[in-house]
Amino acid sequence: MTNQSSVPLVAKPSAADLELTLGQIRGVYASSVILNQNRDLSEIHVVASTARKPKQIVRDIETLLFVKHRLKIDYRKISLVQLPDENLLRLPMARPEIRRVLEDDLGDRKRIRVEIQGAGRIAVGEAQERIDNPTPFHTGAKAAISGVQRLTGSAIDISLEDATSFRLGAREVSLVVLKCMVENREETFVGASFVGARPSEASARATLDALNRRIYMLSTQAPRQSDESDALG
Numbered sequence: 001m002t003n004q005s006s007v008p009l010v011a012k013p014s015a016a017d018l019e020l021t022l023g024q025i026r027g028v029y030a031s032s033v034i035l036n037q038n039r040d041l042s043e044i045h046v047v048a049s050t051a052r053k054p055k056q057i058v059r060d061i062e063t064l065l066f067v068k069h070r071l072k073i074d075y076r077k078i079s080l081v082q083l084p085d086e087n088l089l090r091l092p093m094a095r096p097e098i099r100r101v102l103e104d105d106l107g108d109r110k111r112i113r114v115e116i117q118g119a120g121r122i123a124v125g126e127a128q129e130r131i132d133n134p135t136p137f138h139t140g141a142k143a144a145i146s147g148v149q150r151l152t153g154s155a156i157d158i159s160l161e162d163a164t165s166f167r168l169g170a171r172e173v174s175l176v177v178l179k180c181m182v183e184n185r186e187e188t189f190v191g192a193s194f195v196g197a198r199p200s201e202a203s204a205r206a207t208l209d210a211l212n213r214r215i216y217m218l219s220t221q222a223p224r225q226s227d228e229s230d231a232l233g
Contacts, residue, residue, distance in 0.1 A: 012039045012040070013069050015033040017069070018031075018041070018069065018071075019031045020117065020122075021065065021068055022044070022046065022064070023117075023121050024064070025057065025064060026052065027049045028057065029121075031045065031046045031047070032044075032045040041065075041071055042077070043077055044078045044079065046079065046080050046081070047081050047082075047083065048080060048081070049082065049084075050082045050083065057080060058078055058080060061078055062075060062078075096116050096117060096118030096148065097116070097117050097208075098116055098117075098204060098205055099115040099116065099122065101140065101204050102114075102115075103198070105131075106128070107131075109130055109131060110129050110134070111126055112127055112128070112136075112204075113125070114140070114144045114146075114147045116144070121151065123150035123151035124147060125143045125146025125149070125150055126143050127139045127142035136199040137163040137174060137199055138160065139203075140201060140204040140207070141160050141163040141176050141178075141206070141207045143204060144203070144204035144205075144207035145158045145178070148211055156211075157180060157181040158179070159179045160177075160178060161178060161179050161188070162177045163175070163177075163206075163207075165202075173193070174193045174202035174203045174206045175192050176192070176203060176210055177190050178190075178191070178207065180211075189210040190210055191208065191212075192209060
């Protein structure tokens with residue numbers, strides 16, 4: 001009996017992976033992917049702008065899923081709803097998540113970039129600090145604020161009141177205090193995150209922790225202005 005060499009299995013993409021891919025398609029605002037018990041693609045539900053023809057969006061979905069994930073999808077499994085841009089911008093924003101925080105040395109300055117994913121899109125916010133006067137908690141928070149405002153089209157007027165850290169037993173905790181103006185009403189939010197190897201990342205996560213508590217309500221109270229240049233794709 002001969003031994004058969006085992007072929008390494010390629011992990012199937014998760015629903016979140018596929019939704020992130022669909023978010024890269026021009027005109028797609030949000031998507032939901034349903035997998036069956038075998039993690040095979042079962043249904044795709046997409047909300048898109050009326051700026052493009054339905055066949056163009058469906059064709060892009062089929063092509064991108066095949067090229068990136070080697071998935072062949074029957075177009076009949078794609079459910080597409082198209083809304084005018086002014087209606088899309090009123091849809092509530094799902095809870096955004098931080099994908100990664102990057103730090104770049106720029107000579108006498110350091111740039112912190114925060115990639116935030118939400119509503120099927122990715123936006124990048126950034127802020128800079130001086131190498132000889134580092135303020136990683138403030139800079140990380142400002143970069144995260146910039147990312148959220150790009151993601152929401154600057155509909156949420158956010159300002160940083162303070163960003164610091166304190167000891168809680170054996171752990172260091174990043175604390176961020178934000179002020180938001182919504183319909184001429186000021187609200188204050190507080191977020192926290194444990195500090196790891198990079199204070200700027202902890203501060204960015206604390207910032208999103210503060211905003212996530214009310215991001216749904218805030219995003220429905222004020223219309224967003226679309227800005228495709230802020231989304232990566």
